[in-house]
Amino acid sequence: MGDYLVLIISCILINNILLAQYLGNCPFLGTSKRMETAVGMAMAVVFVLVMAGVLAWVIDHYVLKAFHLEYLMTISFILVIAALVQFVEMFLKKSIPALYSGLGIFLPLITTNCAVLGVCLINVKEEYDFMHALVASFAYAVGYGLALILFASVRERIILGRVPRPLQDTSIGLVTAGLISLAFYAFKGMV
Amino acid sequence: MAKTVTQEFVKGLWAEIPPFRLVLGLCPTLAVTKTVEDGIGMGVATGFVLVCSNLLISMLRNVIPSKVRIACYIIVVATFVTVVELLMQAFTYPLYLSLGIFIPLIVVNCIVLGRAEAFASKNKILPSIADGLGIGIGYTLSLAALGAVREVFGSGTFLGNPVFGPSFQPFTFMVQAPGAFVCLGLMLCLMNLAGKK
Numbered sequence: 001m002g003d004y005l006v007l008i009i010s011c012i013l014i015n016n017i018l019l020a021q022y023l024g025n026c027p028f029l030g031t032s033k034r035m036e037t038a039v040g041m042a043m044a045v046v047f048v049l050v051m052a053g054v055l056a057w058v059i060d061h062y063v064l065k066a067f068h069l070e071y072l073m074t075i076s077f078i079l080v081i082a083a084l085v086q087f088v089e090m091f092l093k094k095s096i097p098a099l100y101s102g103l104g105i106f107l108p109l110i111t112t113n114c115a116v117l118g119v120c121l122i123n124v125k126e127e128y129d130f131m132h133a134l135v136a137s138f139a140y141a142v143g144y145g146l147a148l149i150l151f152a153s154v155r156e157r158i159i160l161g162r163v164p165r166p167l168q169d170t171s172i173g174l175v176t177a178g179l180i181s182l183a184f185y186a187f188k189g190m191v
Numbered sequence: 192m193a194k195t196v197t198q199e200f201v202k203g204l205w206a207e208i209p210p211f212r213l214v215l216g217l218c219p220t221l222a223v224t225k226t227v228e229d230g231i232g233m234g235v236a237t238g239f240v241l242v243c244s245n246l247l248i249s250m251l252r253n254v255i256p257s258k259v260r261i262a263c264y265i266i267v268v269a270t271f272v273t274v275v276e277l278l279m280q281a282f283t284y285p286l287y288l289s290l291g292i293f294i295p296l297i298v299v300n301c302i303v304l305g306r307a308e309a310f311a312s313k314n315k316i317l318p319s320i321a322d323g324l325g326i327g328i329g330y331t332l333s334l335a336a337l338g339a340v341r342e343v344f345g346s347g348t349f350l351g352n353p354v355f356g357p358s359f360q361p362f363t364f365m366v367q368a369p370g371a372f373v374c375l376g377l378m379l380c381l382m383n384l385a386g387k388k
């Protein structure tokens with residue numbers, strides 16, 4: 001049990017997927033200007049990342065490793081993610097329309113969110129067993145959501161401030177992300 | 192004809208240079224620019240994928256049905272990324288190790304898919320190659336520049352050779368994650384300043 005706790009803390013805080021491993025930065029900067037979009041994106045990431053992490057583990061274990069097709073990993077994972085996103089979209093539209101309209105356009109965007117493919121690849125590289133892969137995917141997704149929502153709340157304040165012209169928008173966003181990342185850096189050495 | 196091809200090539204070097212003018216593909220930009228060498232390696236790998244995928248997608252642009260075009264583009268890109276991955280594993284093994292999972296992640300680099308969707312799917316083969324080549328070289332230059340700044344200040348070396356005297360204290364902030372964000376943000380600011388007339 002303690003094993004899982006350490007894994008969760010290290011995935012959420014220490015190896016935060018956004019701020020320490022630099023994955024999923026384009027939607028991070030793109031959707032963090034307003035709180036609603038940030039929350040929508042965070043929810044969509046949690047939803048898809050857990051499913052993709054589990055599915056990628058199953059495929060890696062029972063198809064790729066079983067038939068020595070490891071070199072097809074990139075292609076098969078990205079196809080699985082693209083198909084999964086499409087499937088989730090159709091499923092939600094039919095059965096949980098409230099959640100579907102909440103996630104809105106963020107679902108299709110997730111296919112090109114490198115955090116999703118990144119976590120699938122990290123799970124394979126770290127050679128997690130099934131439960132560890134599941135827990136790690138979930139914890140990484142929560143870490144992504146946490147960083148995104150924190151960042152969005154800072155960014156909503158920045159809009160009110162007077163930022164020099166050349167620094168505006170993405171530029172100040174990156175500097176802010178650096179400072180938040182510095183705060184997360186303090187968790188290093190905790191585990 | 193020749194003029195437009197040159198134009199497509201040149202625009203990737205300044206007017207639309209990624210990731211500054213075209214704010215796409217930030218993850219590898221932040222992750223692999225600890226040293227100049229990694230930056231150049233990543234830029235060349237991405238450039239290769241970009242040229243090949245632009246070429247193929249431009250050739251197939253009348254065949255691919257528009258409803259499933261994104262999935263088709265992803266398969267084309269993923270194929271070339273696998274090619275690059277195997278080539279790097281065979282010929283530049285140390286670079287392959289230091290770039291790590293960011294080589295397979297070229298698949299989801301928005302620059303590659305972005306060019307496929309915005310350019311190669313609408314243009315002839317030659318301009319598409321020129322576009323891929325220009326954007327690829329522009330990306331390599333940006334990564335090398337960012338890598339140079341971070342390597343010189345962060346570890347006091349350039350391409351592995353020390354630039355400062357032995358009394359230099361490395362500014363390690365630069366080679367770590369927070370430094371990557373701040374450094375890219377400040378470079379973007381400088382680009383905005385330089386671009387303003």
